[in-house]
Amino acid sequence: MRILSILLASLLSFTAHADELNMAFGESIPPFSFPDSHSGIEIEIISAALAVHGHSINPSYLPLARVPFGFKQGEFDAAMTDLGQDMQALGAYYGDPAVLYDNVFISLAERKLEIKAPEDLQGLSIVSFQGAYKRYPEWLMTGKLNGLYTENFRQENQVLLLERGHFDLALSDINIxxxxxxxxxxxxxxxxxxxxxxxxxxxxxxxxRPVFWKKNIRDDFNDGLKKIKKTGEYQAIYDRYLIAPMTALETINNTTLETKVVD
Known part of the structure; x- marks a missing residue:
């Protein structure tokens, strides 16, 4: 009976400290987030990490540039990213990286372009994801000043815009x-x-990195992230979204999908 009481007390204590977080994510960012189904690599990894300590998320989906703004205004308990803004100075707490975004410039191979330094972008038109300029101003300033730089919140458009020659370069995460x-x-x-x-x-x-207003939630997230990596759940989430696309893409372009995960 005593053991049952201890277990019940532990369960009640665990439940009492479990939070539902209102968390800001960017609008549809396949394969990292699919708002219609509340699924995707990033959403599922963050959810799984927080669930280790009983927490859950209530996701909201915003234009990417609004994510840090909404967080700073106190509209959300957490946000998927700061888009290059320093939230620590405002009293927020950064979690460990949940996913890895590998941003690159992309050109048609037939153009034979070489991009090694910012000056190599001179005269080239660029379409990018929202918020890229704030993260890479030294690379994108010239294009912005010359009217050759555009941010498009629908990243799926980048493929066709590049394919049809409307832009010289796209700036995107490889897997996206x-x-x-x-x-x-x-x-x-x-x-x-x-x-x-x-x-x-x-x-x-x-x-x-995800950012939180509460230190204890950040600590629980970091601990949960370590645990789901150890159990293999983290890699399983990545594999579910990227192994099948790898096969499809190799058939399309004879290239290899680079599955980037955080060690």
Whole structure:
């Protein structure tokens, strides 16, 4: 009877400390978030990590540029990213990286472009995801000043805009771009042109970290993230969304999908 009482007390204590977080995410960012089904790599990993300590999320989906703004205004308990803004100075707490975004410039291979330094972008038109300019101003300033830089919140458009020559370069995460290549290929039913990926900055996992207003929630998240990596749940979520696209993309362009996960 005493053991049962202890277990019941532990359960009640666990439940009492469990929070439902109102959390801000960017609008549809396949394969990382699918608002209609509250699914995707990033949403499921964050949910699983928080669930280890009994927490859950109530996700809201905003234009990417509004995510940090809404968080700073206190509209949300947590946000998927700060988009390059320093939230720690406001008293917020950064979690460990949940997913890794590997942003690159993308060109049609037939253009034979080489992007090694910001000056290589001179005269080239660029379509990018929202908020990229704030993160990479030294690379994008010239294009913005010359009217050659555009941010498009619908990243699936980047594939067709590049394919049809409306822009010289796209700036996107590798896996997001490749995921949309698959969708465009399936919709058109014709092969796509081969593209070239240009890595232009050192990949830093800390560029994209979830941010929380409560330290204890951040600590629970970090602990849960470690645990789901150890159990294999973390990798299983990645595999569910990227193994199948890998096979499809290899068929389309004879390229290999780079499944980027955080160690």
């Amino acid at each position: 771009f490749k995921y949309h290549q698959i969708q465009v290929h399936q919709n058109l039913g014709t092969p796509l042109k081969t593209v070239k990926f240009h890595h232009f900055v050192r990949l830093d996992p800390n560029d994209y």
